[in-house]
Amino acid sequence: xxLTLQQLKLFESVYRNGSYTRAAKELYxxxxxxxxxxxxxxxxxxxxxxxxxxxxxxxxAAGKAVYGACVDILARVDDLALSVEELKGEVxxxxxxxxxxxxxxxxxxxxxxxxxxxxxxxxxxxxxxRARVVERLMNNEDDFVVMGQTPDDxxxxxxxxxxxxxxxxxxxxxxxxxxxxxxxxxxxxxRFIEREAGxxxxxxxxxxxxxxxxxxxxxxxxxxxxxxxxxxxAGLGLAVLSLHSLHLEQAAGKLVVLNVTGFPIKRRWxxxxxxxxxxSLVAKTFLDYILTESHQLLDIPQASS
Ligand code: PGA
Numbered sequence: 001x002x003l004t005l006q007q008l009k010l011f012e013s014v015y016r017n018g019s020y021t022r023a024a025k026e027l028y029x030x031x032x033x034x035x036x037x038x039x040x041x042x043x044x045x046x047x048x049x050x051x052x053x054x055x056x057x058x059x060x061a062a063g064k065a066v067y068g069a070c071v072d073i074l075a076r077v078d079d080l081a082l083s084v085e086e087l088k089g090e091v092x093x094x095x096x097x098x099x100x101x102x103x104x105x106x107x108x109x110x111x112x113x114x115x116x117x118x119x120x121x122x123x124x125x126x127x128x129x130r131a132r133v134v135e136r137l138m139n140n141e142d143d144f145v146v147m148g149q150t151p152d153d154x155x156x157x158x159x160x161x162x163x164x165x166x167x168x169x170x171x172x173x174x175x176x177x178x179x180x181x182x183x184x185x186x187x188x189x190x191r192f193i194e195r196e197a198g199x200x201x202x203x204x205x206x207x208x209x210x211x212x213x214x215x216x217x218x219x220x221x222x223x224x225x226x227x228x229x230x231x232x233x234a235g236l237g238l239a240v241l242s243l244h245s246l247h248l249e250q251a252a253g254k255l256v257v258l259n260v261t262g263f264p265i266k267r268r269w270x271x272x273x274x275x276x277x278x279x280s281l282v283a284k285t286f287l288d289y290i291l292t293e294s295h296q297l298l299d300i301p302q303a304s305s
Contacts, residue, residue, distance in 0.1 A: 004078065007041040008070045010034050011049065014066050015059055018150050041066075072150045091231050092120035095282045096138045099146040100200060102225060103269065105244040106162070106298050112186060114289050115139060123284050131198050137272055143283035146271040148242075149200035152227065157275045160268040161291045162298070163173035165243045166201060167257035167264045174256075176238075182260045184212050191237030193228050194195055205240040208262055 008255045011024035014034065024031040043051050049063035059067060085093065099107050103125050113124055126136075130147060137145045137156070150156060168187065173209070176182050176190075194216075195202040209216060219237045222228050225245040231240050234253050243264070249255040271287055273279070277286065 001044045003041065003044055005074075006046065007037050008073060008260055010037045011041055011066060012040060012070050012074060014050070014057075014147075015063065017071075018057060022055070054292065062064055069081065070188040071297065072279050082278055082280055089281070090120070091118045091282055091285045093122060093280070093281075093282055094112045095121050095123045095286055096126075096142045097124065097144065097146065098126045098128060098133045098142045100148065101135050101223070102164075102199075102201060102242045103127070103146050104241070105225075106294070110290050110294055110297060111286075114286055114292070117289075118282075118285065121286070122287065129196060129198065130200055137274070140176050140274055142273075143280060144271045144287060145270060147200060148267055148268050149203050150272055155275050156272055157277070159271040159287065159291055161271060162294050164267040164269045165264045166204060166240055166267065167243055167246075167252060168260045169229070169255050170244065170258050171233055171235055171239050172256050174235075174238070174258075177256050178256050180259060182258050184208070184261050185214060187238065187260065188214050188216055190216075190241045192216050192219060193216035193222060193237045193239045195225070195240075196221055196223040199216075199223070199241060201240060203263055204267065212262070 010023060010027065010029075013026050014020055016137060017023045017026065019039070024034045027034070038049065045062055045066060047062035048060050049055040049066055052058075055140050083200050089179050097107075107125060111125060115121060115123065126142075127134075130149065133145050133147055134151055136142055137151075149182055168182075170177050176186065194205070222231065225241055228239045228241060229245065229249055231237065233249070238258070243257070246255055246257070252259070271290060
């Protein structure tokens, strides 16, 4: 059989995505280009690899057999590429990272510093919601991911590297703003602008309320800390946010952090990947960099309790 690696890569993507169109998009190719290569692969195998039922494609028995071999071959090629890269010792090439939205307040700066030392690295930093980050992590789609609330799964390797401190945020003229101590139950009477369900920030706040037998129905749900800050500044309600996101507004006196019992909630940021994953030299170097340098590189506000 005369198979090319390009054909196997295309086939793997079509199989995984269950669609020629999605595979073409993922690989930055046209749909006809994908179809032609797949036809050539089928001609080599001398059997159809997919069958069309309704509007969907399904792998045939031959398709499943080719997929099994394909995954092995591509993994071996990736492994070879990593070995060669390590032998060369050059920190260059792609760095694929997915991070939860709150990490946008520090990950670009860490990456910026790293790129000054390693200008030949080609980063791809994807900011997305926690659900998507977890999905990408489990599918091994990135070099590693960064999140605050890691899934409870023993197949994961988690590296803590920075504090993640959550506080209750209010506009400075809010009646609770001047209070020395605000009880958690006092918050239950307030309007809250909350992050989307499933976000790390939201999970932690909900868990604290539940532990104390309290429940707050969100007045509004927004999936962006920037939008939440605007809503809080506009007097629409209070919010729980990571202190990483507040630097500018706190310095400008536009937002204050309330002194609430149980707050600040001190947590960590984690770099996470599947256990046993072989990291590329670039990924390993960046991971070491953030584990050892992030405190010095970032000006992290210390929470007052
Ligand atoms: P989030 O994650 O952006 O999903 O809220 C941050 C965190 O876990 O604190």
